[in-house]
Amino acid sequence: MGKTISIVNQKGGVGKTTTAVNLAAGLGRKGKRVLLVDVDPQGNSTSGYGVNKRDVALSSYHVLTRGASLGEATLKTEFEGVRLVPATMDLAGAEIEMIDLPHREGVLRAAVSKVRGDYDYILLDCPPSLGLITLNALTASDTVLVPVQCEYYALEGLSQLMATVRLIKQKYNPGLDLEGVLLTMFDGRLNLTQQVVEEIKRYFPRKVFATVIPRTVRLSEAPSFGKPIQYFDKSNKGALAYDALAAEMVKQ
Numbered sequence: 001m002g003k004t005i006s007i008v009n010q011k012g013g014v015g016k017t018t019t020a021v022n023l024a025a026g027l028g029r030k031g032k033r034v035l036l037v038d039v040d041p042q043g044n045s046t047s048g049y050g051v052n053k054r055d056v057a058l059s060s061y062h063v064l065t066r067g068a069s070l071g072e073a074t075l076k077t078e079f080e081g082v083r084l085v086p087a088t089m090d091l092a093g094a095e096i097e098m099i100d101l102p103h104r105e106g107v108l109r110a111a112v113s114k115v116r117g118d119y120d121y122i123l124l125d126c127p128p129s130l131g132l133i134t135l136n137a138l139t140a141s142d143t144v145l146v147p148v149q150c151e152y153y154a155l156e157g158l159s160q161l162m163a164t165v166r167l168i169k170q171k172y173n174p175g176l177d178l179e180g181v182l183l184t185m186f187d188g189r190l191n192l193t194q195q196v197v198e199e200i201k202r203y204f205p206r207k208v209f210a211t212v213i214p215r216t217v218r219l220s221e222a223p224s225f226g227k228p229i230q231y232f233d234k235s236n237k238g239a240l241a242y243d244a245l246a247a248e249m250v251k252q
Helices: 016-029 044-048 060-065 089-098 104-113 132-140 158-171 191-203 217-225 237-251
Strands: 003-007 034-038 082-085 121-125 143-149 177-186 208-214
Touching (some): 003 016, 003 132, 016 034, 016 044, 016 082, 016 121, 016 143, 016 177, 016 217, 016 237, 034 044, 044 217, 060 089, 060 104, 104 132, 143 158, 177 191, 191 208, 208 237, 217 237
Parallel strands (some): 003 121, 034 082, 143 177
């Protein structure tokens, strides 16, 4: 049975989608069968895999609001081991449409349950909010991966996120656990970075990944070419870091 992991942080600009795209590619390169489900209305994971959103017939929007299956909405990618459920701007209105659905918090869980046996990992790229879509993702997941930027406001909002995780664990998904905290945009030359790392490790003892994601321009450039970093510049330190993160996850 595949492991389902939500990649979540309601704070934007922390490397959430960068992590979803490149971790999926790293796991695929390790021989794992990976499904990346884009449930962020911005659809950045979708464009990061070179998919033109105007050409998408079925998306995560149709899964959440129209009863489409994940299988129907899944696209094969050109990247080893990875398939994608794309997102389009239609998803921006999905939460309003889902309000009157029975068991609206469990729509995605029901969809994921039908494909879990087909994959080793199912990664859910969540929107930067704690709304109904993120609630669906967390209810459908085994674990939560939290990317945290190595900057001054790193812990801002994290207590709210963890309170939400605890509430969902209590009400909807008792098995939900923290996969780990991933330090992103790391620059070891800065004293502030070291201070933030120490603070995060105090806040999440034994739950911070050993792998850190460095700050690199090539990581920012890769999405505009529609490729994960490993296929855009495989020798880049960002590519090596995400491959190391994939190896760390597989080992766990």
